[in-house]
Amino acid sequence: MTRPLLRFAAASLAAAAFAATLSACTPLVLGGAAVGTLVALDRRTSGTQLEDEGIELRAAARIRDAMGERAHVNISSYNRQVLLTGEALTEADKQRVGQVVSGVENVKGIYNELGVMGPSSLTQRSSDTLVTGKVKASLVDARDLSANAFRVVTERGTVYLMGRVTQREADRATGIARSVGGVQRVVRLFDIISEEELQRIAPQPAR
Known part of the structure; x- marks a missing residue:
């Protein structure tokens, strides 16, 4: 999948989540x-x-x-x-x-x-949804990362990053997330793998 399509998918997910916050x-x-x-x-x-x-x-x-x-x-x-x-x-x-x-x-x-605490407000949840979308889009824009390897969750300004990634990828993604506006803190919950294992499991691009 090309990066523009990945970015569109990330934006679509964020939009869907935002719409869900507006429902009952x-x-x-x-x-x-x-x-x-x-x-x-x-x-x-x-x-x-x-x-x-x-x-x-x-x-x-x-x-x-x-x-x-x-x-x-x-x-x-x-x-x-x-x-x-x-x-x-x-x-x-x-x-x-x-x-x-x-x-x-x-x-x-x-x-x-x-x-x-009591349930968060609609404003807070909407803000978190937008932050998640911005972090995902920033990961898509990073040419040295595979954005689909990461799960991004935001709660009250704290961004949680999950995924099976190398130490290099973990550090790079963390730096990107910290640079996004609205992010107050980044919590890493990664399953760290070796570069060798990454070569074995990473999907190969279509030729």
Whole structure:
């Protein structure tokens, strides 16, 4: 996929997420949506991609049953590692959400980044969506990176970066994200691989 198309896909994802924030209030947001051929370019196996989507769906259902309206949770699973962002009303609620997700099949680890506070405002969520779009677009513009290797999640100005990347790619992407307007902090949740492994798993460009 060419960089203009990748940039369009990143912008489309951001626009779709922004539109979702304008609909009726929904306490759970899934982070595993994929666009067309971006799935084929993912460094995870197709089986792992399906497992991550399944984890997000099952976790959402279980949190909804356990918490109702007591938590607004964004669920992002990458390589079976689950990032939880959003808000819980109490510390006990936050811990309860983590316990619920830990019981979901195929989950290998959890990053519980829920804030203990009331639900964020529409303005804040819209701002986070725009920041995510800008970070994704900046990664697309970087000629020395494969933008589809990264998952970008933004919560209250903090950008979380996930993906199977080399140390070189991790450092480069972190620097790019930090330079984007509106980013207050960058948290790296990478699965670091070697340059040799990258050569084995990276999709080869069409000839």
